[in-house]
Amino acid sequence: MAPSVNTAKELSIFLVKAMFAFLEAAIFALIPKPLKNVAGEIVLITGAGSGLGRLLAVQFAHLGSVLVLWDINEEGNEETRRMAWDAGAMTVHAYTCDCGRKEEVYRVANQVKKEVGDVSILINNAGIVTGRKFLDCPDELIEKSFDVNFKAHLWTYKAFLPAMIANDHGHLVCISSSAGLIGTNQLADYCASKFAAFGFAESIFLETLAQKQNGIKTTIVCPFFIKTGMFEGCTTSCPFLLPILEPEYAVRKIVDAILQEKMYLYMPKFIYFMVFLKSFLPFKVGILVAEYLRALHFMDSFTGQKKKD
Numbered sequence: 001m002a003p004s005v006n007t008a009k010e011l012s013i014f015l016v017k018a019m020f021a022f023l024e025a026a027i028f029a030l031i032p033k034p035l036k037n038v039a040g041e042i043v044l045i046t047g048a049g050s051g052l053g054r055l056l057a058v059q060f061a062h063l064g065s066v067l068v069l070w071d072i073n074e075e076g077n078e079e080t081r082r083m084a085w086d087a088g089a090m091t092v093h094a095y096t097c098d099c100g101r102k103e104e105v106y107r108v109a110n111q112v113k114k115e116v117g118d119v120s121i122l123i124n125n126a127g128i129v130t131g132r133k134f135l136d137c138p139d140e141l142i143e144k145s146f147d148v149n150f151k152a153h154l155w156t157y158k159a160f161l162p163a164m165i166a167n168d169h170g171h172l173v174c175i176s177s178s179a180g181l182i183g184t185n186q187l188a189d190y191c192a193s194k195f196a197a198f199g200f201a202e203s204i205f206l207e208t209l210a211q212k213q214n215g216i217k218t219t220i221v222c223p224f225f226i227k228t229g230m231f232e233g234c235t236t237s238c239p240f241l242l243p244i245l246e247p248e249y250a251v252r253k254i255v256d257a258i259l260q261e262k263m264y265l266y267m268p269k270f271i272y273f274m275v276f277l278k279s280f281l282p283f284k285v286g287i288l289v290a291e292y293l294r295a296l297h298f299m300d301s302f303t304g305q306k307k308k309d
Helices: 002-030 051-062 074-086 102-115 139-167 188-210 247-259 270-280 283-292
Strands: 042-046 066-071 092-096 121-124 170-175 216-223 264-267
Touching (some): 042 051, 042 139, 051 121, 066 074, 092 102, 121 139, 170 247, 247 264
Parallel strands (some): 066 092
C-alpha cells in the first residue's frame, strides 16, 4: 500500500504545483513581470562590434551595467565602446577575441577575470552565416560556423560558469535563432549550429536546476531574420506573420526577457505557433504550410553582410 500512497501523494503535489505554475504564467501574460536590477552586474557580450551585440551593449549601458565587449573586429568593438560611453556607461572594457578559437577564448576570459572580475551575465551573441547550399559550402566554412555559433558557447560557459556556481548568481543568455527550431533551406550548417546552441543552453539549465543552483538563470532567444545586414537579401512573403525584425525592436525584447528572467523568447510570436504546429501536424501538411509561407525561398536572394571597403 505504501508505494501506491506515496505515488498518489506525489501526483497530488505535482498537480497542485502545475496548477500554480499555469496560474503564474497566466498572470504574467497579463501583467508584466517585475524587472530585475542589473546595475553593477558585469555583462559580457560576444559579437559586440556590430549589429545586435552593439545595440545590446548600448541598452545595458543605459541600465548601469559594467560592460565587457568581445569581438574579432577591433575597430568595430572600439566604436561600440565609444557608443556605450556616450549612452552613459560607467565602465566599459573592450577585448579583441576570436570566439571561434578555444585557446583565445580561454586566454581572454582569464584576462577579463583578472582585470574586471567575475562575469555575472554572459550573452553569447557572436554568429556567422554562410548562406550556401550544403554541398556548395567549403568544409572550412562549415567548421567555422560551428566554431563561432556553437562551440564558442562551450568555451565561454567553461570559463565563466564556475564563478556563477560558486556565487549561485548569474544569467546565461543564448542568442540562437528560429533556424535553431525549424530547419531552413540553404542554411544547413547554420541551422545545425543553432540547434546545437539551443540544446546545449537548455541542457546546462537543467544541470543547474538538478543541482539546485536556483540563482543561475537562462534565457534562450530564437528570432527570425533581423535587419542587421547578416541576412541581407533574405525575403519574407508574409510580413504580417513573419516580418523581418527591426534591430531596435529585437534588442528591446531581448533585454526585457533577460530582466524578466524568461527562459524562452521567440520573435515574432508566430514562431511559437510554428513550433506548436510542427509538433503535431502531419508531415505533408507541414510542408504545405512551408510552401504557403514560401519558407523554402527565404534565402533565394541572400547576399549577406557587405564588407566595408
